[in-house]
Amino acid sequence: MQKTSMQSSNLLKLIILALLGTISLVLFFLNFPLPFLPAYLKIDFSEVPAIMAGLIFSPMAGIIVVAIKNLLYLAISGAGDPIGVAANFLAGLMFVVPVSLIYHKFKKGTKSVVSGLVTGTIIMAVGMSVLNYFVILPAYGWFMGWEMTNQVIWASVIAGVLPFNVIKGIVVALLFIPIFIKMRRWIEQKQVSLT
Numbered sequence: 001m002q003k004t005s006m007q008s009s010n011l012l013k014l015i016i017l018a019l020l021g022t023i024s025l026v027l028f029f030l031n032f033p034l035p036f037l038p039a040y041l042k043i044d045f046s047e048v049p050a051i052m053a054g055l056i057f058s059p060m061a062g063i064i065v066v067a068i069k070n071l072l073y074l075a076i077s078g079a080g081d082p083i084g085v086a087a088n089f090l091a092g093l094m095f096v097v098p099v100s101l102i103y104h105k106f107k108k109g110t111k112s113v114v115s116g117l118v119t120g121t122i123i124m125a126v127g128m129s130v131l132n133y134f135v136i137l138p139a140y141g142w143f144m145g146w147e148m149t150n151q152v153i154w155a156s157v158i159a160g161v162l163p164f165n166v167i168k169g170i171v172v173a174l175l176f177i178p179i180f181i182k183m184r185r186w187i188e189q190k191q192v193s194l195t
Contacts, residue, residue: 017061020049021068025076028069034167038156041164047095047172048179054100055113055180056190062100066092083143087128087136094124095169108188113180114173121169125162132161 024046031044046069054062070089074082099116106112128136133153141148180187 013057013061016056017053017064018068020053020065021072024049024065024069025072028073034164037164037167038160041160043164043168043171045172045175047092048176050092050096051099051176052183052187054096055103055108055187058104059097059100062096063093066096083136083139087131090131091124091128091165094127095120095172098123110177110181110184114177117169117173117176121166121173124169125165128165129157129162133157 027048028044028046031042033039033042047066050062050065050069053065066089069092070085073088074085077085098120099113102116102119103112106115137153137156138148140146141153
């Protein structure tokens with residue numbers, strides 16, 4: 001009996017993660033550029049379901065939702081931009097994991113979610129700037145056959161990648177905090193019923 005209820009609990013977790021991953025993909029397509037930043041940098045809210053999964057279950061669940069979104073996107077888009085997909089996955093990890101880690105490590109509440117969102121924004125902004133400078137932009141240059149000098153890469157990071165990730169973190173945080181406050185009781189109930 002114990003084994004059956006454990007299996008059905010695991011199946012339910014899997015279904016919830018698959019659903020959140022699919023919702024994340026839909027939100028990924030509802031994106032918009034910022035007028036003063038390069039057009040290829042677009043804000044979307046696809047991290048919201050991943051953060052939700054991270055809060056209900058664990059940081060690993062958040063990672064799974066980010067992975068599902070990117071794998072579904074690869075399947076739909078036909079892998080036209082593998083570097084962009086890899087960059088999106090890494091940015092998602094840097095943002096989602098700190099939020100769920102801080103939430104589960106400290107008192108589960110609005111304060112720990114806000115601390116996690118601030119930490120996640122800083123880690124994502126700095127981490128993606130470093131990755132873009134050393135790996136992502138040079139890889140794009142090689143992949144597309146563009147001439148990428150150090151000055152071009154540096155300017156792209158300082159004028160594009162860094163401010164974009166800071167703004168994205170703030171925008172997602174401003175959307176997520178009221179959602180969390182409204183859904184806090186439900187999230188806590190799910191934590192109890194799914195353990």
